[in-house]
Amino acid sequence: MISRRHFLAGSGASLLAAATARSSAHRLPIGIGTYSYHSLSMDDMIVQLKALHVDVIEMSRVEFMLLSHPVDELFRTTRARLDAAKIRCQSYYSATIVTEQDLENAIRFARLLGASNITGDATGPILGEIDRRLTSEGLTFGLHNHFFKQHFAYESPEDVLRAIMPLSPTMGATADTGHFASCGYDPAESIRKLAPRLRMVHLKDVQAAGGEVNVLIGHGIAKIPQVMAELHRQQFQGLVAVEYEKEGPVDDDLREEIRYARSLA
Numbered sequence: 708m709i710s711r712r713h714f715l716a717g718s719g720a721s722l723l724a725a726a727t728a729r730s731s732a733h734r735l736p737i738g739i740g741t742y743s744y745h746s747l748s749m750d751d752m753i754v755q756l757k758a759l760h761v762d763v764i765e766m767s768r769v770e771f772m773l774l775s776h777p778v779d780e781l782f783r784t785t786r787a788r789l790d791a792a793k794i795r796c797q798s799y800y801s802a803t804i805v806t807e808q809d810l811e812n813a814i815r816f817a818r819l820l821g822a823s824n825i826t827g828d829a830t831g832p833i834l835g836e837i838d839r840r841l842t843s844e845g846l847t848f849g850l851h852n853h854f855f856k857q858h859f860a861y862e863s864p865e866d867v868l869r870a871i872m873p874l875s876p877t878m879g880a881t882a883d884t885g886h887f888a889s890c891g892y893d894p895a896e897s898i899r900k901l902a903p904r905l906r907m908v909h910l911k912d913v914q915a916a917g918g919e920v921n922v923l924i925g926h927g928i929a930k931i932p933q934v935m936a937e938l939h940r941q942q943f944q945g946l947v948a949v950e951y952e953k954e955g956p957v958d959d960d961l962r963e964e965i966r967y968a969r970s971l972a
Contacts, residue, residue: 885911
């Protein structure tokens with residue numbers, strides 16, 4: 708495993724050097740997807756974010772997702788805590804949007820958090836309604852790819868592009884590198900294909916295709932150095948949110964993940 712990491716880091720360094728030569732001033736904005744801290748209280752999560760000097764997040768904790776039927780007060784009190792800690796919520800992860808009421812709730816929750824983007828998934832005619840409503844609200848949407856044991860509508864970059872390209876530029880992609888790798892797709896190539904509509908990146912690494920066992924970024928098959936080099940090539944301006952899905956304490960793991968992501972940013 709160490710030799711693989713060293714090999715990837717070496718090849719990634721060459722790719723990154725080439726990208727940096729084209730845009731020496733460009734830096735990728737690194738944040739955290741807060742599902743990473745799902746086992747912590749909100750206050751403990753904020754302590755960890757402050758310790759890592761992370762000041763931008765996507766709110767993706769389960770209790771905030773539509774499936775949990777959250778109430779407005781949760782978002783108001785959380786916004787106050789984040790504001791006090793000088794942490795900005797750039798995106799709200801709604802999960803699946805099925806009905807127009809789901810959509811209205813997602814918009815309201817994003818507004819309460821101060822987020823400018825909603826990440827989630829939806830299929831069928833509701834996609835057009837998401838486009839219409841978010842355009843009118845001045846928000847953007849990131850369609851999220853995912854790995855499940857059962858077939859999912861959005862597993863490949865082509866799946867995502869087929870859904871969003873007929874719609875307005877409001878509709879983009881939130882690309883999860885770990886889930887692309889789990890589904891058997893090259894994450895760096897997927898990021899390249901999604902470039903015209905890429906809104907956000909969930910920076911995640913996995914042990915092997917066909918499963919979703921998370922490993923520290925750079926230790927698995929998700930080609931993280933190549934992904935970061937491709938984002939540099941694009942001069943990507945959206946959030947690169949580190950995600951790490953693990954039960955139990957994650958503070959040491961996320962310290963290493965953020966350090967590694969910043970070394971490539």
